[in-house]
Each structure stands twice: as structure tokens, then as C-alpha cells.
Amino acid sequence: MITEDSISDHNEKKPVTEEVSTEKNTETPAENPVEITEENPETSAEVLQETPEHQADVDTQKSAEIPQEKVLSEIDPEKADDGEPHDLHQEDELENVAHLTLPEVLQEMETVINKENAGAYFRNFNQLKEQANHFIHDETEDQKNEFVSAGNPEENFSFHHPMQAKLSSLIHIFREKNDEYAKLQEENHSKNLEERQNIIEQLKNLYTHTEAGTNLFKAIREIKEAWKNAGQVAKSEFKLLNNNYFHHLNQFYQMLDMNKEYMEQEYAHNLEKRLHIIERAKELEKEPAVQKALNELQYLHKLWKEEAEPVAEEFREKTWEEFKELSNKIHERKSELSAQIDQEQQANLEKKNKIIEEIKKLSLPEKEANHNYWQNAIKKIEDLRSEFLKLGSVPRKESNQNWNDFKVNLRNFNTKKNEFYKGLKNSQQTNLEEKLKLIQTAKDNSLSEDWEITVPLFKKLQEDWKKIGHVPRSMTNKVWDEFREACNAFFNNYREKNNAVSDNWKENFKNKKQLLDQLKEITNEEGSIEKIEAIKTSWNNIGKVPREKISINTEFNKTLREKLKLNKIFEFDLKEEGLSENQLTDKARKIKNQIADLEAEIVKMENNLSFFSNSNRENPLLKDTFEKIDDKKAQLEAMKQSLHKILSGENQ
Numbered sequence: 001m002i003t004e005d006s007i008s009d010h011n012e013k014k015p016v017t018e019e020v021s022t023e024k025n026t027e028t029p030a031e032n033p034v035e036i037t038e039e040n041p042e043t044s045a046e047v048l049q050e051t052p053e054h055q056a057d058v059d060t061q062k063s064a065e066i067p068q069e070k071v072l073s074e075i076d077p078e079k080a081d082d083g084e085p086h087d088l089h090q091e092d093e094l095e096n097v098a099h100l101t102l103p104e105v106l107q108e109m110e111t112v113i114n115k116e117n118a119g120a121y122f123r124n125f126n127q128l129k130e131q132a133n134h135f136i137h138d139e140t141e142d143q144k145n146e147f148v149s150a151g152n153p154e155e156n157f158s159f160h161h162p163m164q165a166k167l168s169s170l171i172h173i174f175r176e177k178n179d180e181y182a183k184l185q186e187e188n189h190s191k192n193l194e195e196r197q198n199i200i201e202q203l204k205n206l207y208t209h210t211e212a213g214t215n216l217f218k219a220i221r222e223i224k225e226a227w228k229n230a231g232q233v234a235k236s237e238f239k240l241l242n243n244n245y246f247h248h249l250n251q252f253y254q255m256l257d258m259n260k261e262y263m264e265q266e267y268a269h270n271l272e273k274r275l276h277i278i279e280r281a282k283e284l285e286k287e288p289a290v291q292k293a294l295n296e297l298q299y300l301h302k303l304w305k306e307e308a309e310p311v312a313e314e315f316r317e318k319t320w321e322e323f324k325e326l327s328n329k330i331h332e333r334k335s336e337l338s339a340q341i342d343q344e345q346q347a348n349l350e351k352k353n354k355i356i357e358e359i360k361k362l363s364l365p366e367k368e369a370n371h372n373y374w375q376n377a378i379k380k381i382e383d384l385r386s387e388f389l390k391l392g393s394v395p396r397k398e399s400n401q402n403w404n405d406f407k408v409n410l411r412n413f414n415t416k417k418n419e420f421y422k423g424l425k426n427s428q429q430t431n432l433e434e435k436l437k438l439i440q441t442a443k444d445n446s447l448s449e450d451w452e453i454t455v456p457l458f459k460k461l462q463e464d465w466k467k468i469g470h471v472p473r474s475m476t477n478k479v480w481d482e483f484r485e486a487c488n489a490f491f492n493n494y495r496e497k498n499n500a501v502s503d504n505w506k507e508n509f510k511n512k513k514q515l516l517d518q519l520k521e522i523t524n525e526e527g528s529i530e531k532i533e534a535i536k537t538s539w540n541n542i543g544k545v546p547r548e549k550i551s552i553n554t555e556f557n558k559t560l561r562e563k564l565k566l567n568k569i570f571e572f573d574l575k576e577e578g579l580s581e582n583q584l585t586d587k588a589r590k591i592k593n594q595i596a597d598l599e600a601e602i603v604k605m606e607n608n609l610s611f612f613s614n615s616n617r618e619n620p621l622l623k624d625t626f627e628k629i630d631d632k633k634a635q636l637e638a639m640k641q642s643l644h645k646i647l648s649g650e651n652q
Contacts, residue, residue, distance in 0.1 A: 099403060102135040102163055109170045118174060119181025125174055129167070136161045185232075192231035196241055199227050203248045207255040217262060220252065228306060253310075266310070273308040274319045281326040290337040297330050342395070349394040349402060355384050356405050363413040374417050381413055432471040435479050438464055442486035451494065458490055466647070484585075491581045509545040509552065511538075516556050524566045532563055570635070591643045598636050605629050 100108065109128045112121045143159045203223050210216070233241060256262055277300050284300075287293040304323065311319065362377045369377075394402055438461050448454045471479060515535050522528050522535075545552060564570065605625060609615040617626050 099399065100131065102132060105132045105135065106163060106166055106170065109167075109174075113170060113174050113177060117181055117184070119178040122174075122178065129171065132163075132167050136164060136167070186234075188231055189234045189237075193233045193237055193241070196227065196230050196233060196245070199223060199230065200241075200245055200248055202226075203245070203252060207248075207252040216256065217265075264312075267312040267315075270308050271311045271315050271319070274304065274311060274315075274323070277304055277308060278319065278323050278326065281323060281330070285326060285329055285333075290333050290340055293330055293333065294337075297327060301327070345393055345395050348391045349398055351391055352388055352394060352402055352406070355388045356402075356409055359384055359406075359409045359413055363409065363416050369420060374420055377413075378417065381410070385410070428470055428472045431469045432475055432479065434468050435465065435471060435483070438468075439479060439483050439486060442483060442490070446486050446489040447493065448490070449493070454490065455494065458487055462487065488582065505544055505546050508542050509549045511542050512545060512552055512556065515539050515542075516552065516559065519556070519559050519563060522563050524568075528563075528567050529569055532560070532567070532569075536560065570639075588643060588647060591639055595636065595639050595643065598632060598639065602629060602632050602636065605632075 105128050109125060109132070112118060112125045112128065115121055118125075140159055140161060144154070144157050147157045147159075148154050206214075206216070206219055206223065227245065253263075281297065281300055284293040284296055287296075310316070359381060362380060365373060365377075388406060393399070442458065442461055445454050445457060465483060470476075515538055519532070519535050522531055539556065606629065609622060609625065612619065612622060615622060617623065
């Protein structure tokens with residue numbers, strides 16, 4: 001029964017014994033809520049239990065009856081302990097271990113043992129041990145059935161499970177750690193008992209030897225706070241200690257009877273707390289999550305005891321009866337909890353089965369799958385896997401089948417994916433061999449000066465290179481660098497030999513200086529673009545300049561960009577003649593990078609449009625954005641055409 005004076009420990013535990021029980025936990029909640037009255041001082045969130053009446057002071061051994069309205073339930077029932085572990089959140093941590101294998105169960109038992117204060121997790125350990133014993137028992141029965149089915153006498157059967165020794169070892173270790181934990185608790189109980197006795201002495205002194213000027217309101221609040229925060233004591237000490245504290249607390253309040261202002265202030269404050277608690281209890285009555293409502297109700301009772309005592313006599317019974325009635329109604333909803341769990345598990349099963357179907361579809365693409373398909377599928381599979389594992393439990397009878405279906409379909413997907421990449425790897429290896437042959441041919445002819453034969457040969461090698469497909473990613477850069485180096489070596493030698501006689505670096509600098517000066521004079525008038533193209537072509541045809549004058553190239557490129565911007569034209573749109581192989585390669589590389597940047601920019605702008613519900617051209621807010629996208633797409637197409645011309649040899 002629930003009373004307003006005191007509430008019993010909702011987490012009362014089974015005693016820690018030398019043997020860790022292998023039997024199932026037989027504790028079951030009360031099927032029907034117990035009637036709640038004010039006459040009994042101890043409650044729990046589920047069953048409201050009775051405690052002894054308040055006793056007189058230990059020192060005086062008085063037995064006088066204490067007025068109910070003056071007695072505060074200031075002690076936390078969680079502070080009374082019989083040496084059992086107090087794992088307040090252990091229920092939240094207990095997981096359904098039915099899906100675990102025997103090795104996994106043993107690993108979880110080992111994890112519990114390695115926890116700090118392992119004895120506090122005895123419920124976890126017992127649950128895991130129970131599951132392990134079930135595994136060993138079932139496997140032993142299977143062995144026994146096979147033995148008898150083979151025609152052997154049952155009395156001759158003998159089997160020792162290979163995991164039994166490890167299980168026994170874990171139980172032995174946990175028993176030792178449990179004993180250590182119990183010893184530590186006993187030491188703590190002794191310290192806490194001394195601390196609480198000191199608090200009681202302070203309380204006695206407060207009303208027997210109060211000094212003038214003492215702030216009684218502050219002093220009693222500090223004592224009550226210290227009592228609330230003090231640690232657990234042994235259960236054998238709890239009752240007498242609790243009643244002793246209440247006795248002196250009542251004596252203190254009797255001493256304050258003449259201080260009506262203080263009492264009224266205290267009563268008003270506590271009444272406000274009660275009303276807030278009652279309002280929250282009303283909300284919990286309609287809370288969809290029954291377990292959440294029960295857990296919070298438990299907290300409200302604790303709050304009522306700690307912060308809502310005492311109140312004026314005319315409100316005491318009225319508020320308590322209202323809160324008690326709400327509490328009983330919330331407890332009556334326990335029957336909903338099972339149905340709610342079944343509903344949630346069924347919903348989880350449907351979601352998990354849907355995920356399994358999606359995995360199955362990804363394993364069987366309708367069209368011939370390529371590299372991009374499988375890469376996207378891998379990402380989707382990972383998301384589906386994470387979503388599956390995050391979902392809660394499913395009905396027990398469907399659990400194994402659901403999990404097996406999940407694993408089988410994941411395995412099928414990986415098989416299909418691996419088959420694809422195995423074939424792709426073989427194709428890439430063939431392409432690698434062909435490119436290596438081209439590299440060797442280029443190296444063999446890189447120093448040849450038979451220009452009539454080797455120049456067409458190297459152009460043919462470059463064309464053949466473009467036609468060969470992908471090679472393994474790890475070799476892509478390596479083979480390209482080798483091929484480019486061989487080709488550059490040949491064409492550099494070709495240009496040096498052909499220009500050695502006429503190449504005058506100082507004269508080249510003089511000519512480039514003149515072209516730079518001409519470029520600086522260009523404006524945005526009609527015909528400026530043609531002038532720029534002529535200057536750029538002439539510049540490309542001029543050879544090297546002295547090393548100390550090489551900065552003129554940087555200055556030219558900077559000036560060129562300024563003039564191009566002034567005339568609203570891109571560099572790739574310029575018509576250039578007489579470009580060397582290296583110059584064409586560099587130009588193609590620059591255009592490729594510009595294309596990639598522009599494509600990314602277009603994708604980003606289009607994605608931003610998707611955030612608008614009315615993302616069409618008629619939307620005046622998006623008109624400018626659509627126009628910008630169109631301009632960039634047109635620019636992109638022009639860049640691609642320029643790149644195509646370079647790659648196809650039209651600019652040579």
C-alpha cells in the first residue's frame with residue numbers, strides 16, 4: 001500500500017549468496033495493484049509495502065506516539081541495504097540474450113566479471129549463466145539422443161561439454177568478486193552509519209542547544225540535505241536509525257511550533273511541490289509508453305517524500321488521496337505493457353522483413369550491373385544493415401528465422417558482388433598487359449631520330465592508349481606516368497633537334513617582351529579577341545627564354561587572364577595554332593580540371609533547388625538560379641567540345 005509518509009525501495013534486490021543461482025528469476029510483479037492508504041509509510045513503484053511505526057529516540061528509548069503530520073519521510077529507502085548489490089539501472093542494461101551463441105554468452109560473462117564492482121551486476125551474470133546452462137544442457141541432450149538412437153544403452157552415456165570448464169571458472173571468479181563487493185559494501189555501511197549518527201546528533205543539538213542568531217531554516221535544510229545524500233546502511237540498522245531520525249526531526253518541528261511564519265512558508269512551499277507532482281501524475285495517466293509512466297511515477301513518489309513534506313493539515317490528506325488515486329490508476333495500466341511490447345515487436349518484425357527484401361532486390365539487379373551499381377549498392381546495404389541492427393526485438397517465435405534470413409541474404413549479396421569484381425579484375429589485368437606493351441614500345445623508340453617513322457608511331461601509340469579500358473586502380477598512375485615520360489622524352493628530343501640551330505633564347509625573350517607589351521595595350525573594343533588569339537599563337541611558337549628571364553611567362557599568363565576577363569571569354573575558347581604536344585597535354589589537363597569543378601558546381605546548385613517545394617522556372621525567387629545553371633551548362637558544353645578537339649587531334 002502507498003502512503004505519503006514513506007516509500008519503500010523500488011529496487012529491493014535478492015541477497016548475494018556464495019553460489020550464483022542457475023534458476024530462473026521467479027520474481028513477478030503483483031497482478032493487481034495493492035490498495036494505497038496513508039496508514040502505511042513504505043511504498044514501491046509497483047507494490048507499496050509496510051514499515052514499522054516510528055520509534056522513540058535510541059538514547060531515551062521513548063515510545064511515545066509521534067504525530068503523523070510532523071513526521072517527515074526524509075530517509076531514502078535506497079539508503080537501507082542488506083548487503084545486496086544496488087544496480088538501479090541494471091534492468092535497462094539487461095538485454096535479451098536468446099540470440100547469443102554459447103561463446104558469445106561466455107564472452108559477455110567475462111565482460112561482466114571485468115567490470116568495476118562486478119558484484120553489482122549479479123542479475124546480468126545470472127541471466128547469462130542461465131542461458132549458458134541451457135546451451136550446455138540442450139547440446140548434452142542432443143548428444144545423449146544420438147547415443148541412444150545408435151542403439152547404445154542410456155546408462156552408458158557420458159559427455160563432458162568442452163565449454164563447461166570455462167563456465168565453471170567464470171562462476172568461480174564471479175563468486176570471489178561478489179564476495180569482495182559484499183565486503184566493500186559492509187565497510188561502506190559502517191562508515192555511512194557513523195555519518196548518519198553524527199547527522200542525528202547535529203539535529204538534536206539544533207533544538208536542544210541552539211545558539212542565538214542561528215538561522216534555523218538554513219540549518220535544518222543543510223541537515224536534511226546531508227541526510228538525503230548520506231550513503232546506504234545495513235538493513236538491520238535501518239529501522240532503528242530511521243525512526244530515531246524521525247523522532248528528533250519531529251522534536252525540532254515541535255520546537256518551531258511558535259514560529260508560525262516559518263511553518264507557513266514551509267507548508268506553502270511543499271504544497272506547491274505537491275500540486276506540481278499531481279499535475280505530472282495526471283499527464284502520466286495518459287502517457288502512451290506504459291513503462292516510461294511507471295518509471296517516472298516511481299520518481300514522483302521519491303520527489304513527494306523528499307521535497308513535498310510537510311504541508312498544512314487541511315491539505316495533507318486531500319492532496320495525498322488525489323496523488324494515491326492517480327498512482328493506482330497508472331499501476332492498473334501494467335496490463336497494457338505486455339500488449340504494447342507485442343505490438344512493438346510485431347512492428348519491428350515487419351520493418352526487418354522489409355529490410356531483408358530490399359537486400360534481396362539489391363542482390364538481383366534487373367539490368368546488367370556495372371561498377372557504379374555495386375558501389376551504390378554497397379552503401380545502401382551498409383545503411384540497411386545498420387538500420388536492421390538498431391531495430392528492437394521481434395516476437396521470440398520469429399526471432400531465429402528472421403535473423404537467419406538476414407544473414408543469408410547478406411551473404412548472397414556479398415557473393416554476387418564478389419563475382420562481379422572477380423570478373424572485372426580479370427578484364428583490368430588484360431588491359432594492364434596491353435598498356436605495358438605500349439609503354440615498352442615507347443621506351444624502345446624514345447631516343448630514335450628517324451622522325452618520319454617514329455613521329456607517326458608515337459601518335460599511334462597515344463591513340464591506342466586511349467582505346468584501352470581501365471587497369472587496376474593501384475597501377476593506374478604508375479603506368480600512365482611511365483607512358484607519358486617515354487612520350488615526352490621522345491617529343492622533347494624531337495623539338496630540341498629541330499630547333500637547336502635556330503633557337504636563340506635572348507631573341508625569344510625580346511620577342512615575348514614585345515608580345516607582352518602588345519597584350520597590355522589591348523582593350524575590350526571590337527576585334528580585341530582576334531588580337532589576343534594572334535598574340536597567344538605567336539607566343540606559343542616562340543621557344544625558350546633564358547632561365548633568369550623565365551618570369552615573363554608568369555607575367556604573360558596573368559595579363560592574359562585579365563584581358564580574357566575584360567573581353568568576357570574563357571581561355572579554352574581561344575583559337576590557338578602551333579601548340580606542341582606538351583602544350584596540348586597541359587591545356588587538356590587544365591580543361592579537365594575546369595570541367596570537373598564546373599560539374600560539381602552545377603550539381604550543388606541543382607541540389608539546392610530540391611529544397612524548395614515549388615522548384616520550377618516560374619518561381620520568381622529561383623529565376624536567377626535557373627539562368628545561372630543554364631549559363632554554366634552552356635559553358636560546360638563548350639569546354640567539353642574544346643577538350644574533344646584537343647584529344648582528337650583537331651588542334652594539332
